[in-house]
Amino acid sequence: MTTNYFARHIGLTRGENLYQIKxxxxxxxxxxAERIVQHFPQIDLLWLLTGRGQMFVEGCEDRGVQIPFFKADVEKSIRGIDLLSPDGYAVLPMxxxxxxxxxxxxRxxxxxxPAGTLVFLKETDAESIIPGSMYVVVTRxxxxxRYLHSGADARTVRLTACEEAGFDEIVVKTRDIQKIYRVKAHLIVD
Known part of the structure; x- marks a missing residue:
């Protein structure tokens, strides 16, 4: 497949950007990268973006666990994760x-x-939290x-942002936490 043919195949009018990447x-x-994976779902999106891991998703089971990947905002979509279908899978050493x-x-x-960062999450429970680590916290x-810290007593936790301007600390009762996911890794994608 020539570069120009490939460009047309994935819906680009010209192949100049692909030539510059090559x-x-x-x-x-x-x-x-998302456009390429849309047309070639067997290509691992993370490999395409970083060059790390395995090029192909299928047949990689022996190289690592396949992690479901969702092209959605974690804060808007994780509450309904059981209803979502993965947009692909990532294979990572971890x-x-x-x-x-x-x-x-x-923000x-x-x-x-930064906005657009890919976050890798592990579901945990409120008793297993590590103060000072990043978590996605789901309450009613x-x-x-946010960063999660111990509260004034064992019944609360404090959630803090990196950006102090415009983002107040949030205090949550541990009994109100429905689900909690630790951010195990992140990939900043430009």
Missing amino acids: RGHNGISRKL GDEADCAFFYYG AMGETL KIVTL
């Missing part, structure tokens, strides 16, 4: 430590997790990704 002048964008991967589009975590009222 020559090493440009990196691949997330949008272009894959047995993550249950799923979502995009984070929030509360600032430069640490909120779903948020």
Whole structure:
């Protein structure tokens, strides 16, 4: 397949950007990588973006655990994870430590997790939290990704953002936590 044919096959009008990527002048964008994976679902999105892991999703079971990947905002979509179908799978060396991967589009975590970061999550329980780590916390009222800290007593936890301006600390009663996911890894995608 020529570069121009490949460009047309994935819906691009020209192949110039692909030529620049091939020559090493440009990196691949997330949008272009997603377009490629849409047409070639056997290609691992994370491999395409980072060059790490395995190129093909299928047949990689012996190289690591396949983690369901969702092209959705974690704060808007994780509450209904049981109803979602994965948009693909990622195979990572640390894959047995993550249950799923979502995009984070929030602003509360600032430069640490800029909007568009891919986060790898492991479901845990409130008794297993590690203070100071990042978690996605799901309660009846909120779903948020923040740093989690011990509260004033054993019945509460504090959720803090990296960006102090405009993001107040949130205090949550541990009994109100419906689900909690530890952020095991993240991938900042330009």
